[in-house]
Amino acid sequence: MTKQTLFKGTMILTVAAFITKILGFANGIVLANVIGPEGVGLIMMAMPVTGLLITLTTLGLPIAISKLVAEAEIKGNYRRVKKILVVSLVTTSLIGFILMIIAIFGAKALSSHFLTDQRAYYSLLTVIPIVPIVAVSSVIKGYFRGKQNMTPIALSQVIEQVVRIGLIFFLVQWLLPYGIEYAAAGAVLCGIIGEGFSLLYLFSVFKWSKHKKFKLHHSFIKQISKGKEIFFDLLKTGLPTTGNGLIQSLIGIIQPILITQSLALAGIGTALATKQYGIVMGYAIPLMLLPGFVTNSLSVALVPAISESKENNNHLLIKKRIQQAVNIALIVGVPWTIILYVFAEPLTTLIYKSPEAGTFLKIMGPFFLLHYFRTPFQAVLIGLGKANTVMINNLVASIISLISIFFLASNPELGIYGVALSLNIGLTLGTSLHFFSIKKLIGFYLNLIDTIKVILSGIIMGYGGLITFKYIENETTNLIVILVISIMISLLSYLLFLLFFKIIDLKKLDLSQYFGH
Numbered sequence: 001m002t003k004q005t006l007f008k009g010t011m012i013l014t015v016a017a018f019i020t021k022i023l024g025f026a027n028g029i030v031l032a033n034v035i036g037p038e039g040v041g042l043i044m045m046a047m048p049v050t051g052l053l054i055t056l057t058t059l060g061l062p063i064a065i066s067k068l069v070a071e072a073e074i075k076g077n078y079r080r081v082k083k084i085l086v087v088s089l090v091t092t093s094l095i096g097f098i099l100m101i102i103a104i105f106g107a108k109a110l111s112s113h114f115l116t117d118q119r120a121y122y123s124l125l126t127v128i129p130i131v132p133i134v135a136v137s138s139v140i141k142g143y144f145r146g147k148q149n150m151t152p153i154a155l156s157q158v159i160e161q162v163v164r165i166g167l168i169f170f171l172v173q174w175l176l177p178y179g180i181e182y183a184a185a186g187a188v189l190c191g192i193i194g195e196g197f198s199l200l201y202l203f204s205v206f207k208w209s210k211h212k213k214f215k216l217h218h219s220f221i222k223q224i225s226k227g228k229e230i231f232f233d234l235l236k237t238g239l240p241t242t243g244n245g246l247i248q249s250l251i252g253i254i255q256p257i258l259i260t261q262s263l264a265l266a267g268i269g270t271a272l273a274t275k276q277y278g279i280v281m282g283y284a285i286p287l288m289l290l291p292g293f294v295t296n297s298l299s300v301a302l303v304p305a306i307s308e309s310k311e312n313n314n315h316l317l318i319k320k321r322i323q324q325a326v327n328i329a330l331i332v333g334v335p336w337t338i339i340l341y342v343f344a345e346p347l348t349t350l351i352y353k354s355p356e357a358g359t360f361l362k363i364m365g366p367f368f369l370l371h372y373f374r375t376p377f378q379a380v381l382i383g384l385g386k387a388n389t390v391m392i393n394n395l396v397a398s399i400i401s402l403i404s405i406f407f408l409a410s411n412p413e414l415g416i417y418g419v420a421l422s423l424n425i426g427l428t429l430g431t432s433l434h435f436f437s438i439k440k441l442i443g444f445y446l447n448l449i450d451t452i453k454v455i456l457s458g459i460i461m462g463y464g465g466l467i468t469f470k471y472i473e474n475e476t477t478n479l480i481v482i483l484v485i486s487i488m489i490s491l492l493s494y495l496l497f498l499l500f501f502k503i504i505d506l507k508k509l510d511l512s513q514y515f516g517h
Contacts, residue, residue, distance in 0.1 A: 016154030017293035023161035027168060028286055032352040034172050035183045038271065041278030042184040046123035048252030049110060050130060053103055055245040057096040057135045061088050061234055065142030068234065080230070081143075087230045088139045096132035103128045117260070117274045119181035126185040130192045137199045140206055152205045156198040164194035244391040251398045256281075258402055259419050262409035268416075276416040283352050284360040284420075288340060288368040294332045295372050298325060299379035306383025318384075319444050325376040327450060331503070333372035334458035335494050339487055340365045342462045343469065350479050360420050367424035370431040377434035384441055393433035401426025450503060457497035465490030 031040055065088050072080040103110065107128065111121035141153050167190040175186040256277060263273040302325060309317040340347065344358035344365070381390050404425045408418025438444050469486040476482065498504045 014297040037275045037278035039184045040282035041274040042120045045120040052249035055249045062138045062142035092135035096135035122185035126188045140202045160194040160198035163197045265410035266412045283357040302379040303383045329372035330454040337369045338462040363420045374431040397430030453501040461494035
C-alpha cells in the first residue's frame, strides 16, 4: 500500500471532493426538477435524525482510528493496528445495528415528535439502514487515513455519488405517482444503495491490499477480549469530536422543528412551510456552499501543520499559515459570493426553476462568505489544541441562531425571511468567536490591505458581469448562453485584477506552502 505525502493526499481528496460536489449538485438539480421543493423539504427533515444516529454510532472513532493507526505504523506495530481495527469494527457495528433496530421500531414516535410534516416518516424509515453501513465504512476510511493512503477514500466517494445519481431519476420517477412522500423516500434509498457500493469497494481494496500480516479472521474474539486498552485509547481521542458532532446533530434535529413551528405561528400552513424550508435548505444553501470543498481540504491539512508549528513554538509560522488560509478563503469565497448575488434569480431559475430561491441567495450570500473562514479557523483552533473552544463557540452561535429563528420566523411580516436572517446571525457569530479566540491565543491580525484588494477585485468583477449580462440579454434569449458567457467574463476579470494587485504572483506561486510537506 503506497504511503502518500500530505500534499499529494490533500490534492487527491480535493479532486475527489470537487467531482463528488459536482455530482451531488447535479443530484440536487434532478431532485429539484422531479419532486420539487416540497419533496426536498421532506428529505431535509429526515436527514438530521440520521445524522444524530451516525454521530452516536461512530463516536468520533474515524479520527481516533487514523491517529492511532498512524502512530502504530511508525513503530511497525502491526498487531496493534489489527487490534484497533477489530475493536473499532465491533464497537461501531454493534452500536450501529442496535441503534438501527431501535430507530426502526421507534420511527413512528420519532416522526411524531421530531418531524413536523408526517409525510417525512417514509424518508426517515428508509434512511435508517444507512447507519451500520456508514459505521463500518468510517472505520475502514479511518484505517486508510492512518496509512496515509487517500486514494481509496476519494474513489469511494465518487462511486457513492455515481451510483446514487445513476439510480435516482428512474426510481423517483417510478414512485412519484404513488405520492411525493414515496418519491422522497425513493431518493433516500438511492443514497443508501450508493453508500453500499462505496462500502463494497472499500472492503475489496482493504481485502486485497498487500498487508499479509493482516488476517482478521484468525483470532477475532481473542483480539476483542484483549482490546480494552485500545477501546479506551479510541474513546480518549474520539469523544471530544463526538461532543461537537452530537451538539450539531441535535441542533440539526431541533432546527427544522423550530422553523416549521415558528412559521406556523406566523400563519403559514404545514405544506407551504415544508416547501419554503426545502427552498432555503435544499436549494439556496447547497449553492452557497458549492466551492466549500476547497477550504474543507485546506482545513484537513491545516490541523497537522498548525500542530507541528505549535510543538516547535513557531508563532510566526502559525500566523503565516493562518493568513495563507484567509487568503485562500477570500480568493475562493469572494467571486462565488458576487456571482450568486449578481446572478441570483437567473441561476435559481435555470437550475431549480425556482426564482424565489434567488431572493434567499441575495439575503444570505454576503454573510455566507464567512463560512469560508469559519472552517479553516476551526482547524486552526483544533491544531492549537483547543477543540473544546470550537465546541463552545459553535454551541453559543447555534443557540443564538435558534433563538433568533423563533422570534424572527414567527413574525408574520418576516416568516421564512426571518429564518434566513437568523442563519446569518449564527454564521456571523460563530466565525467571529473563532477569530477572536485565535486572536486571544496568538495575537493574530488580518492583513487588511490584501483583504481590501480581493474584495475590490470582486466588486469590479460583479459590475463587469452585470454589464455583460445586460448586453448579451439584448442579443439572445438563451439563458444558459447568457449566464455562461457572463460568468466566464466575470471570473476572467477577477483573475486579472488579482494579478494586477499582486494577490496572486505567478512567479512565486507554490501551492505546497498552503499544505505543508
